[in-house]
Amino acid sequence: MGTKVLESRAWNIAHAGHDLDTTFRRFDELLRPQVSYGIASWSTHDPATALFTSCTMTGVEKNPEGEAALFRCEFTAGEPASYRSLIGGNDSVAILSEVTGGDLDRAARYRSIFGPFGFTDELRAVLWAGGTAWGSATLLRFDGRFSERDAEAVTTIARHAADGIRLALLRGAAARPEAVAQPPGIFAVDPTGRLTALTAPADHWLGIGKADLVTAVMAAAAAIRSQPNWAGASSRLMLGDGMTLAIHASAVSQGDDAVAVIVERARPAEVSAMLVDAYGLTPRQRDVLGQILLGRSMTKLAHSLGISEHTAQDHRKAIYSSMGVASRSELAALLQFEQYDPKVWSDVPPSPYGGFLG
Secondary structure, X not given: OOHHHHHHHHHHHHOOOOOHHHHHHHHHHHHOOOOOOOEEEEEEEXXXXXXXXXXXEEOOOOOHHHHHHHHHXXXXXXXXXXXXXXXXXXXXXXEHHHHOOOOHHHOHHHHHHHOOOOOOEEEEEEEEEOOEXXXXXXEEEOOOOOOHHHHHHHHHHHHHHHXXXXXXXXXXXXXOHHHOOOOOEEEEEOOOOXXXXXXXXXXXXXXXXXXXXXXXXXXXXXXXXXXOOOOOOEEEEEOOOXXXXXXXXXXXXXXXXXXXXXXXXXXXXXXXXXXXXXHOOOHHHHHHHHXXXXXXXXXXXHHHHOOOHHHHHHHHHHHHHHHOOOOHHHHHHHHHHHHHHHHHHOOOOEOOOOOEOO
C-alpha cells in the first residue's frame, strides 16, 4: 500500500466516529499488513503528565499483571527509549534493537518480559498531535528486527491515530458532561446544511458563540463533506471575551451522510484535581509537577512557567518531599501505580483534559 493511500485510510479511521477501543483496533487492522508484528499495545497517555490512562491489546488477551510488570520496567531509571524519555525529547519512533546497539538485554523490559517470551524486537511510537502526546503504540515481533521502513509506516499513521484518540476522548467527555467542567458539545449537520445540537453542552456553546459559531460549524462540515481527505477539518473561533472555541468535524458512522462537529473550549490539559487533592499541591506545584512528568528540564520548565530556575528547583524539592520520592522516575512510578493504575484497570475513561472522567 502506498503512503498516500495508507495516510488517507488512517485519516478516515480517525474521523469515523469510533469509540476509543474500536479506534485502536481499526488502526491495528490497517497497520498489520504493512508491518510484521505479533502483539501490539495501543495506549492513551494523560496529555498533562504523559502517564498511561488506558490500554488496548491486540494479538493477545489483556493481562493486567503483565502490563503492570511492563509498567514497572518502563519507570526504571535509565530504561532505553522509555516513553517518558521519548516524550521529553519530542521523539516519535524508537526501535529497541537500534537504540541498544543490538544488545537488547540493556532494557529491563526485554530481560524480564520480552526475551523470556521469545520476542526479538520492539518498535514503539508516540502518537503526537498539536505538540501533545495523546498515546502510544508498542509493537512486538517474534522473528527478526524492525526496519526503518516499518518505522516510516508507523509514522505515517501516527498523527492520525493521535487525532483519533483526541476525538474519541472528546466524544467520551461529551457523553459524560457531569464529569467535566465546561464539557464539549456535539452538533450534527445534514447534507442540506441543517444544524442540530445533539447534546445540552452544544446548546450552551451555541448560546455563547451565536451566529459566528454557526458559521464556523457549517464551514467545518462543508469542508469535510467536499474534501473527505482534507486534514484541515478543525478550526478555532476566537470570541470577543477572549475565549477560544475549538471545532472538530468528523463523519457520523450511521450511513446518513451527516457530519458530526464537536465544539469545545480550547484549553491546555492540566494535572488532574485527583492528584492535587491526594497530595495537597499548591496551584504552582500543580504546574511544576506536570512539567516534570512531561520530561522538561529545569531550564525549560522555569521558562515555560515564567519563574526562575532556582524557584523551579525549590518547587521540585517540595513536591519530592511531600510524595516521599527522590527522582523523576520514582515520582512517575508512584503516581502511575498508586493513582492511575486503579482507574486504568477499572476501565475508568480517560479525560481529554488530563486525568479521568471519574
